[in-house]
Amino acid sequence: MDPLIRLEGVSKHFDGQERPAIGALSVALEAGRINGLVGPDGAGKTTLIRLMAGLLAPSAGKIRVAGLDPVAAPSELRRVVAYMPQRFGLYEDLTVLENLNLYADIRGVVGAERRSRFDELLAFTDLTSFTGRLAGRLSGGMKQKLGLACALLKVPKLLLLDEPSVGVDPISRRELWKMAADLVSQGIAVVWSTAYLDEAERCDEVLLLNAGQVLFAGPPGRLTGELAGRSYLVHGLGGSRRAVLERALALPSVIDGQIQGASLRLVVADGAMPPSPVELEAPSDATVVATEARFEDAFIARLGQRVRPHSPYAERPAVGAAGGPTVVAEKLTKRFGAFTAADDISFSISGGEIFGLLGPNGAGKSTTFKMMCGLLKPSAGHATVAGYDLLRAAAQARARIGYMAQKFSLYGDLSVRQNLNFFAGIYGLGKRRATVVGRMVEAFGLDPYLDSDAGRLPLGFKQRLALACATMHDPTVLFLDEPTSGVDPLTRREFWGHINALVGRGVTVVVTTHFMDEAEYCDRIALVYHGRIIAEGSPDALKASARAPSRPEPTLEDAFIALVEGQEAAE
Amino acid sequence: MNWPCRLLALVRKESLQILRDPSSILIAVVLPGILLFLFGYGVSFDLKDSPICVVVQQPSGPAASLAASYQASRFFKVETDTVTSRCSAELVAGRINAVVVIPADFADRLAGGDPAPVQILVDGSDPNTAGLMENYLAGTFRTWQAIEAGAEGRPSFTPISVVSRVWYNPEKESRRFLLPGLVAIIMTLIGTMLTALVVSREWERGTMEAMMATPLTRAELLLGKLIPYYLLGMAAMAGTSAIAMLLFGVPFRGSIWALAGVTSVFLTNTLGQGLLISTLARNQFVATQAALFSAFLPGFLLSGLVYEIPSMPLPIRLFTYLVPARYYVPSLQTLFLAGDEPGVLWPNTLAMLLISAILFTAVVRKTPHRLDG
Numbered sequence: 022m023d024p025l026i027r028l029e030g031v032s033k034h035f036d037g038q039e040r041p042a043i044g045a046l047s048v049a050l051e052a053g054r055i056n057g058l059v060g061p062d063g064a065g066k067t068t069l070i071r072l073m074a075g076l077l078a079p080s081a082g083k084i085r086v087a088g089l090d091p092v093a094a095p096s097e098l099r100r101v102v103a104y105m106p107q108r109f110g111l112y113e114d115l116t117v118l119e120n121l122n123l124y125a126d127i128r129g130v131v132g133a134e135r136r137s138r139f140d141e142l143l144a145f146t147d148l149t150s151f152t153g154r155l156a157g158r159l160s161g162g163m164k165q166k167l168g169l170a171c172a173l174l175k176v177p178k179l180l181l182l183d184e185p186s187v188g189v190d191p192i193s194r195r196e197l198w199k200m201a202a203d204l205v206s207q208g209i210a211v212v213w214s215t216a217y218l219d220e221a222e223r224c225d226e227v228l229l230l231n232a233g234q235v236l237f238a239g240p241p242g243r244l245t246g247e248l249a250g251r252s253y254l255v256h257g258l259g260g261s262r263r264a265v266l267e268r269a270l271a272l273p274s275v276i277d278g279q280i281q282g283a284s285l286r287l288v289v290a291d292g293a294m295p296p297s298p299v300e301l302e303a304p305s306d307a308t309v310v311a312t313e314a315r316f317e318d319a320f321i322a323r324l325g326q327r328v329r330p331h332s333p334y335a336e337r338p339a340v341g342a343a344g345g346p347t348v349v350a351e352k353l354t355k356r357f358g359a360f361t362a363a364d365d366i367s368f369s370i371s372g373g374e375i376f377g378l379l380g381p382n383g384a385g386k387s388t389t390f391k392m393m394c395g396l397l398k399p400s401a402g403h404a405t406v407a408g409y410d411l412l413r414a415a416a417q418a419r420a421r422i423g424y425m426a427q428k429f430s431l432y433g434d435l436s437v438r439q440n441l442n443f444f445a446g447i448y449g450l451g452k453r454r455a456t457v458v459g460r461m462v463e464a465f466g467l468d469p470y471l472d473s474d475a476g477r478l479p480l481g482f483k484q485r486l487a488l489a490c491a492t493m494h495d496p497t498v499l500f501l502d503e504p505t506s507g508v509d510p511l512t513r514r515e516f517w518g519h520i521n522a523l524v525g526r527g528v529t530v531v532v533t534t535h536f537m538d539e540a541e542y543c544d545r546i547a548l549v550y551h552g553r554i555i556a557e558g559s560p561d562a563l564k565a566s567a568r569a570p571s572r573p574e575p576t577l578e579d580a581f582i583a584l585v586e587g588q589e590a591a592e
Numbered sequence: 593m594n595w596p597c598r599l600l601a602l603v604r605k606e607s608l609q610i611l612r613d614p615s616s617i618l619i620a621v622v623l624p625g626i627l628l629f630l631f632g633y634g635v636s637f638d639l640k641d642s643p644i645c646v647v648v649q650q651p652s653g654p655a656a657s658l659a660a661s662y663q664a665s666r667f668f669k670v671e672t673d674t675v676t677s678r679c680s681a682e683l684v685a686g687r688i689n690a691v692v693v694i695p696a697d698f699a700d701r702l703a704g705g706d707p708a709p710v711q712i713l714v715d716g717s718d719p720n721t722a723g724l725m726e727n728y729l730a731g732t733f734r735t736w737q738a739i740e741a742g743a744e745g746r747p748s749f750t751p752i753s754v755v756s757r758v759w760y761n762p763e764k765e766s767r768r769f770l771l772p773g774l775v776a777i778i779m780t781l782i783g784t785m786l787t788a789l790v791v792s793r794e795w796e797r798g799t800m801e802a803m804m805a806t807p808l809t810r811a812e813l814l815l816g817k818l819i820p821y822y823l824l825g826m827a828a829m830a831g832t833s834a835i836a837m838l839l840f841g842v843p844f845r846g847s848i849w850a851l852a853g854v855t856s857v858f859l860t861n862t863l864g865q866g867l868l869i870s871t872l873a874r875n876q877f878v879a880t881q882a883a884l885f886s887a888f889l890p891g892f893l894l895s896g897l898v899y900e901i902p903s904m905p906l907p908i909r910l911f912t913y914l915v916p917a918r919y920y921v922p923s924l925q926t927l928f929l930a931g932d933e934p935g936v937l938w939p940n941t942l943a944m945l946l947i948s949a950i951l952f953t954a955v956v957r958k959t960p961h962r963l964d965g
Contacts, residue, residue: 035964074805076963095961099807110802112605114612119605126601127806129594155612 023088024049025179025210026073031082033068042068044233045082050212050226052178055205057224057241058214059316061509063480064230066214067107070183073212074104087178103177107184109168113157117148117167120156121174128175142170145200160382162193169200179210186215187506190381190535191578192585198223218317218510219537229320231509236323241316248288248314248322253295255285257307263521265301272296277321279514280521281541282560282577288318317510317538326511332522334464334492347372347529348393348498352402355388362388364552365402370531370545372497373524377543378533381585385552387502390533394424394500407497420448423496425487427503433476437467437486440475441493448494461489481512488519498529506536517542537577548584555588598808602816609790610824619786620824624778624832631770632840639724641669643688645679648672650696654740658694658710661736667728683715690714690725768843771836772928773897773921777888778832779855780917782825783862784869784887785880791817791870792879801963810959818863825859826852836928846927854923854937857944861916862887864951871958891917919943 026049033043043065050056058066071077072084075091075098084091089098111120121142125135143149146166151159156167165185172180182201186194198220201211205225213224221227221241229237229244237244258265266285269278274293279286287309289295298307348370355363363385370376380386391397393404395411395418404411409418431440441461445454462468465485470478475486484505492499499520505513520542524530532539540546541560548556548563556563560577567580575583610616646659663670671688673679679691693711695701701709712729716722794800803813833851836842844851865887873879892898894908895917901909912918919940926936 071963076801076804078962078964092962096807096809099805102805104802104805106798106801106805108798110799110805112609112799113797114609115605119608123601123605124806127598127803127808129597129807131594131597 023085025052025087026050026212027083027085028072029083031072031079031084033065033072033077034080040233041080042233043072043079046235047082048228048235048238050210050228052210053205053208054225055201055211055213055223057221057227058212058230059216059218059221059224059227060230060236061216061480061512063232064216064509065233066216066230067183069230070104070181070212070214073179074102074181075099076104100175101178102181103172103175103179104181105168105172105183105185107187109164111156111164111168111171114155116153116155117159118152120167120171121152124171125174130174138174142173145203146170147196160193161188162190162196162382165189165193165197166200169197173204176207177209179212180204181212183214184216185213186217186220188382188535190384191537191581192381195582216506216508217536218320219315221316227316229323231324236320244319244323245314245316248319250311251289251291251293251322252312252314252318253287253289253309254281254312255287255298255301255303255307255309256283258283258285258303261304263525265303265307266521267518269296269301272300277318277514279538279541280517282564284561286312286318288314288322321510324511332519334519334522334526345372346370347407348376348531349405350389350393350402351404353389353392353399353404354401355385355392355397356400361552363392363399363549366549366552366554367402368547368554368557370529372529373527374545375520375524375530375532375543377540377546378531378549379535379540379546379581380549384549386533386549388552389549390500390502390531393531394422395419420494421497423491423494423499425491425499425501425504427506431475431483431487431490434474436472437475437478438462438471440486440490441467444490445493450494457493461493465489480508481515484508484512484516488516492523496528498531499523501530501532503534503536503539504532505539506534513538537581540577548581550585550588551592556584595809595812598812599815599819602808602812603819606790606816606820610820615789616786619789620782620828623781624828627774627777628771628832628835631774632767632836635766635770639667639721639728642667642690642721642725643669643671644690644692644725644729645682645688646670646672647676647679647691647693648674649676649694650698652699654702655694655698657740658698658733658736661739662692662729662732665728665732667732680713683713686715686717688715689721690729692729767840768929769925770897771840771842772833772924773895774836775829775832775855775924776858776895776897776917776920777891778828779825779858779920780862780887780891782821782828783859784866785883786824787817787821787863787866788869788873788879788883789876790821791867792874792876795870795874796876804963810956810961814867814955814959817867821863821866822856822859825862826855829855842928844928845931847932850932850937851924851927854920854927854941857941857948858916858920860948861920861944861951864948864955865916867955868951868958871955871960890915894918895921897921913943914947916944916947 028046028048031043031046032041034041058069060066068077072079073086073091075095078092086098087101091098112123115123121139125131130138143152146169148163148167148170151163156164159167169185185197189197201213205211221229224241226239227237227241227244228235255265262280262283262285266278266280269275269285269287274289274296275287276290277288287295295309298309346369350366350368353363353366354361366389378386378390388397392399395415398412406418407421409421411418432443435443441458442454445458450457462471467482467486467489470482475483478486505516508516520530532543534540543560545557545559546563547554556566563580563584564575564577567575567583572579610620644662646662648655648659659672662668676691676693679688682688683691691713693713695709695711698709710733712726714722714725833844837844866883869882869886870879873882894912894915901912901918904912923937923940926933
C-alpha cells in the first residue's frame with residue numbers, strides 16, 4: 022500500500038537564510054499511527070508540517086499527502102487534512118461554542134451531524150461545561166483541546182499537530198496523548214511535532230530532526246535500543262553531585278551527563294566501561310548502576326557532539342556565604358478581585374540552592390514568581406531577597422536580582438555589544454562597564470558575534486548572551502522562567518553547566534518550569550496548585566511519595582500528576 | 593454548494609469580534625464621536641467675537657459712528673482707546689487680532705474724498721485668519737460708508753454696488769460643509785484603519801494560518817472581511833449624517849439613494865486600501881501607521897475638506913488626484929448642501945471606481961495562496 026505521506030528529496034529554502042530550513046528530506050509516513058516529528062527549536066518541524074499542509078511550497082522535491090500534491094490540489098487536500106498550528110488558530114474573543122460553530126460552518130458540518138459531532142467532541146475534550154467561555158480565557162491545556170476539537174469537526178484522514186504540548190502542564194499533556202491515541206485507533210493518522218524528547222518515546226514512529234536534517238527515522242525503541250547498556254545512574258552523592266558531574270564529563274569514556282534529582286545520569290561511549298566511584302572522586306558509599314536508556318541519551322549519542330561545560334563563573338569569587346536563607350517568602354498572598362491567585366505561600370531558600378516552582382497552568386506559580394522578583398505587589402505577606410524587603414527596599418533588592426525570562430528577553434535588533442552595554446547601563450555599572458562587558462565577552466566566547474544582531478544569533482549564543490546580561494552585576498539571586506524549554510539538549514546542558522557553577526559560588530537560583538528535565542536539576546521543588554503549595558521537597562522525595570505497586574519507579578512527571586490528583590480528590 | 597454558509601459564518605464571526613473587541617469599538621464609535629464633537633463645536637472657520645481694538649484719536653461724529661458699527665458687528669469684540677501704543681502692544685502680544693486706527697483728521701479726509709481714511713493693522717501670523725480679518729474689517733467700513741452716504745443723501749464713493757447672495761449655505765456657517773466632509777474621514781477610519789488592523793491581527797495571532805488550512809477560498813476570506821466592514825461603514829455613515837442633520841442642523845438636499853451609492857463606492861476604496869495594507873504588512877503596528885499616513889492624513893489634509901485644493905502648489909495638487917477622499921468630500925458637500933447634482937456626482941464616482949479597480953487588482957494579486965506567496 023502507498024504510504025499516507027511520501028516526501029522525496031524535499032527541501033525548503035527561505036530567502037535571506039543561509040541554511041535551508043529543510044534539506045533534501047526523503048521519508049514515508051504511514052497511516053494508523055502516531056508519527057512523532059521530534060527535534061529542538063529551529064530543527065525544521067514547523068516548516069515540514071506546513072509543507073505537508075500545503076501552506077508552503079517546497080523549493081525542490083516531491084510531496085504526496087493522501088495521494089494528492091499539496092501545492093497543485095490544495096482544496097482537495099484540505100478536505101482530508103486537519104491542521105492545528107502552534108497558536109491553536111482560535112479566535113480568542115469568541116466563545117468555545119462560537120469557535121466550534123465557525124469551524125463547523127467552514128467545513129460544512131450541519132444539521133444532525135453537527136449536533137452529534139459537537140456532543141462527541143465536547144465530551145472527548147472535556148469542554149462541555151465551558152461552551153460559553155471565551156476561548157481567550159481558557160487555560161493553555163484547554164485551548165489545545167479546543168483547537169483539536171475545531172480541527173476534528175470533519176473527521177480527517179490526517180491530523181497535523183504543531184507542538185501541541187507547548188505551554189501545557191503535565192496533566193493536560195497526558196490527556197492530549199490519550200486523545201491522540203484514541204484518534205489513531207479510529208484510523209486517523211496523526212503527525213505530532215514536539216521539542217520534548219521524552220515525548221518521542223510515546224510515538225509509534227519518530228522522525229528525529231536537527232538543523233533541517235533527519236538524524237533518525239523509525240520506531241523510537243530502535244534508537245534507544247542502540248544505547249542498551251550504556252546509561253548509568255550514580256547514586257549516593259549527597260551534596261557533591263554537581264562537582265562529580267563536572268569530573269565525570271571530563272572523562273573520555275563519558276559522552277553525556279546530567280543531574281537527575283540527587284543522582285547523576287551518565288551515558289558512556291560505545292564499548293566503554295562505566296566510571297567507578299573512585300574515578301569520579303565520589304563519596305565512598307556512591308554506587309554506579311545500569312539504567313534504561315532514554316530517547317534523549319540516544320539523541321546526544323547520535324549527534325556525536327558533547328558538552329564539556331567549563332563555566333567562566335566557576336572562577337569568579339564567591340557571592341556571600343552559602344547556607345543562610347537568601348530568599349524568604351512569608352505568607353505571600355495575591356488577590357485579583359475575588360480571585361486568590363496565590364494563597365499563604367511560604368518558603369525559605371538558602372544560598373547556593375536551586376529552588377523550583379512547579380504547577381499546572383493557572384495554579385499561581387507565575388504570580389508567586391512575579392511577587393518574588395518584585396514585579397507584582399503582594400496583597401498580604403512579604404518577601405525578602407538577600408535581606409532586603411521587596412516592598413520597602415525594592416531598589417536594593419533588585420540590585421541583587423538577576424532575571425532571565427522565557428525566550429530570552431534581549432533586544433533582537435541591537436547588536437551583542439549594544440545589548441551588553443545596555444544592560445550594564447541598566448545595572449548602573451558606571452566605570453566598571455568596560456571591564457565587566459569585556460569579561461563577559463571573553464568568558465562566553467561572544468567575540469566573533471559582537472557586531473551581529475542579537476536576534477540573528479544561533480540559539481546557543483542567544484542563551485549565553487541572555488545569561489551574560491542577567492548576571493553581569495553579580496546577582497545573589499537568579500530568577501529563571503522556563504529557561505530551556507524548546508532548547509536543544511546540548512544547549513540545555515551547557516546552560517545548566519553555567520547554572521551549576523553559579524550555584525557553586527553561593528548564588529541562589531529560583532526556577533519556574535513545566536519541563537520535568539529542568540525540575541530534576543533542582544535541590545528542592547515546591548508544587549503549587551490552586552494558589553497553595555501542596556508539596557515541597559527534593560525531586561527524589563517527591564518521586565518517592567508517588568511510589569505505588571503499579572509504579573515502582575515513578576518519574577517526576579508521574580509524581581506531579583499523582584500529587585495534583587491526590588489534592589483534587591481531597592478537595 | 594456551501595459557500596453561502598461559509599461566507600455567512602465568516603461574517604458572523606467578524607461581527608461578534610467587532611462587538612467584543614474594545615479597539616474596534618474605539619475606532620468605529622468613540623473616535624468618530626470625538627471627531628463629530630470637535631468639528632461640530634470646536635473647529636470653525638467663521639469669524640465670531642474676534643478681539644480687536646478701535647483707536648479713536650480724536651472724537652468726532654463720524655468717528656464715533658464708525659466705532660459703533662464695529663461694536664455692533666457680531667464678528668468682533670471691540671475695545672476702544674485714544675492712543676495707538678497700548679493697542680499695538682496688545683497686538684504684538686497676540687491678545688487681539690487687529691487694530692483699526694481712526695485718525696485725528698478722519699472727518700476731514702472723509703469729506704475730502706479720501707477712499708481709505710482709516711488704518712487697519714492685522715496680525716498676519718496666521719494667514720487664514722489675517723485674510724478673513726482684513727476682509728471683514730474693510731467690509732464693515734464700506735458698509736458703514738454706504739449707510740452714511742445714503743443717510744446724507746449723497747452718492748457713495750464705491751462706484752459699483754455689490755449685493756452678494758450666498759447660495760447653499762447662506763449663513764456661511766463652516767460646520768455645514770465640515771460635517772458632511774467628516775463622513776469621509778470616518779469612512780476612512782473604519783474602512784482602512786480598522787480593516788488593516790483586524791486583518792493584520794489575524795496574521796499575528798496565527799488565525800489566518802488556521803483559516804488558510806481549511807477549505808475556505810481566497811475570495812471567501814476576502815469577502816468575509818469586506819462585507820462586515822462595509823456594513824459597519826454604512827451604519828457609521830447613517831449615524832454621522834443623522835447627527836449632523838438633527839443635532840447640528842446641517843440640511844440634506846440630495847437623495848438617500850445617491851448618498852448610499854456614492855458612499856458604497858468610496859467604501860470600496862477605503863476597504864481595498866485597508867486590505868492591501870494588511871496583506872503587505874501582516875503586523876498590527878505597521879498596518880496602523882501605514883493606514884494613518886496613506887489614508888487618514890491625506891483624507892484630512894488633501895481632500896479639500898480643511899485646505900482648498902486650488903490653492904495648493906501644483907505637485908501637491910496633482911497628488912490629490914490619488915486621494916479617494918478628494919472625490920468623496922465634494923460629493924458629500926454637494927449632496928448635503930445642494931442636492932443630486934449629476935455634474936458633480938458622476939465624475940467623482942467614476943474616479944473612485946477607477947481607484948477601486950486598481951486597488952482590488954492589487955489586493956487579489958498580493959493575497960497569498962500560501963504562507964510563502
